[in-house]
Amino acid sequence: MQSLNLAEEQLGAFLASNPERFRLEDRLTFRQVFLNPSRRTGTIDRDLEQVRAALSSADTAKDEVGLGDPFLLGEEFRAVSLRDTAGTFGESFARQVLPPNRVDGRVR
Numbered sequence: 001m002q003s004l005n006l007a008e009e010q011l012g013a014f015l016a017s018n019p020e021r022f023r024l025e026d027r028l029t030f031r032q033v034f035l036n037p038s039r040r041t042g043t044i045d046r047d048l049e050q051v052r053a054a055l056s057s058a059d060t061a062k063d064e065v066g067l068g069d070p071f072l073l074g075e076e077f078r079a080v081s082l083r084d085t086a087g088t089f090g091e092s093f094a095r096q097v098l099p100p101n102r103v104d105g106r107v108r
Helices: 002-017 044-056 082-089 091-097
Strands: 027-031 076-081
């Protein structure tokens, strides 16, 4: 039993001194409402305001998919790494989508 405690202590010390080796990358799950500027020539600003208003309403269970245009990669992204999010949507979006200590929110 003594050797087990020593092994646990050694493992604990190793983990404490090397946390970066065992840290998992954050994963994001989010839904996108895409507004295609090519399909909405002249109406994109108005349409964006309508989407914002709809998303801000009290009915949080509403289906956002019907608010936007089709997107090649879909509307829902589950357990996507921050690196993959940046690769798909750009670094700026990736930094906005997961600010520190924010679990739920909207990126505009």
